Amino acid sequence: MNVLFICTGNTCRSPMAQALLQQKSSVNVQSAGVFASEGAPASEATQTSLSSIGVTCQHQSQPVTTELLDWADLILTMTMNHKETLLTNYSQVYDKTYTLKEYVLLDGEFTWEKLKNAYRRLEEKRATIVYEKDQMQTEQQMRAFLREEQDEIDRIEREMPNYDIADPFGGNAEVYQETMKEMEKYIDLLIEKIEA
Structure with missing residues (x-):
């Protein structure tokens, strides 16, 4: 399996994830x-955090690049914004792109499905209102018609974990240590999932 980790500058989070996965498994991994620019080393604080646990x-x-995305069987981003950026620019990776946390958390897919369905219901009702009324409603009228659906979307979004x-970047050594501990937790869960 080929795993590609994505972050912003490729000097902190994604190289940390890459190094941890390489140390703990035989999966092919890049970040x-x-x-990102080409050729910068991992940040000094990332290297120090990793070396503190022997990595x-x-x-x-x-x-x-398109070549990297094609190489990957699984693309794991560090944030939802990274995921959205990829999907906006490279729609062909839709079926293999997740945030790291989203991919390893068990209820993630179920929650996303509920949210997508809630948005679908909202859009269907909006389209029905426009079609049946045969005119555009004021924003206030539309909000009133869609209140129930919007309340459901808000409720689901509040229940969703932070992915x-x-x-x-720019934090002190303690911040990097906390990031590394969080990353290690999710890398361990990732290994369990892909090696099961």
Whole structure:
């Protein structure tokens, strides 16, 4: 299996995830950044955090490319924004792109399905109102008609877990250690899932 981790600059979170997965499994793994330059090393704080648990990080940053995306069987982003950026620019990766946390959390797919269905109901009702009334409603009227559906969407979104791993960039050593501990937890869950 080929796993590609994606973050912003490819110097903190995604190289951390790559190094941890390489250390703990035999999966082929690379990382890249949606706004990365070519050839920068992992940040010093990332390297220090990893070396504190005996993981070495020989890394050079790279931007996302079509070739990398084609190489990957599974693309795991650090945030929902990274995922949305990829899907906006590379629609062909839709079926294999998730946030790391989204992919490993068991209820994620069920929650996403509920949210997609709620949005679908909202749009169907909106279209019905426009068609039946044969005129545009004021924003206030439309909101009143769609209140029930919007309340359901708001409720589901409040229940959803946060699928982002915070960017430690610019933080102190403690911030990087916390990011690494969180990352290690999700990498361990990832290994369980892909090696099952």
